[in-house]
Amino acid sequence: MKHLLTLSISIFFITLFPSYSQDQSDNDFKEEVKRIEQLTIKSIKLRQQINPEAEQEALNDEIKTLDATLLKKVTLFLNEYGWKSKKEIGELANMGLFLAIQHSSTEEMESFKDIIERAYEADKIEENSYALYIDRLKVRNDLPQIFGTQYYFDEKSASLRFNEIEDFKNVNKRRKKVGLAKIEKYAKQNNIALD
Structure with a gap:
């Protein structure tokens, strides 16, 4: 009887754990998406303040810091989940994935080339975003x-x-x-x- 009870409890926890693990994984995913959305909103708001004809050193420094934070978050997200479409994570988070890469250094942009190409081929990235990425990379490489x-x-x-x-x-x-x-x-x- 004691063995049967122990076996029943073990089976209960074994079946419960994958469910809990999946729920936690879903929560982690949603939290990551939410954080990318928040950083994307901040990035857009800061960039709206840019005046190309004026010196704005403090603003530029703030943008660089935010870009680095967003890129780090996006890199971790892409390593964990891969590129996600608008349908999978929403328009704002999808834009955040792209903006983080678009505002990174040339070397970092190059390092994401394969994932951008795969996302484009899988219709997970907008055609006009892809065009922006290709053009910026070319210009940065003096092409x-x-x-x-x-x-x-x-x-x-x-x-x-x-x-x-x-x-x-x-x-x-x-x-x-x-x-x-x-x-x-x-x-x-x-x-x-x-x-």
Whole structure:
């Protein structure tokens, strides 16, 4: 009888533990997603304060610190769960995964290239986000961009200008394929000189 009771208790805990473990894992996942969302909101709010024509050293330092924190959180998340789509984690957290990588160093961006490519092929990352990633990486490696998403503030002309664009005459065809507006419209909306 004593052995039967011990066996029953053991079976109860063995069957209970996977359920508890799964619940804890789900809670951990949700908490990680929530933290990424919170950091993403902070990042967006800080970036809304940027004025490309003004010196904002304190703001830039705050953004760099936040970017490093978000990147660390996203790296741990990706190592644990892989890239998750909007449907799996929501639009804000999905954007956070992308923004953390997009605002990282060139070396860090390069290190995420395989996971970005796989996410893009699996339709877990937006086409226009993928275009931004590809263009930024190209520009950072001193190569012409493909989609015309990257620009800079030119002090000589005191205006925003596009970084070099490969095969400019066909850029709108490439932009259309990834859901981006024509470059002329994009330039007008962002006050970028198009010459």
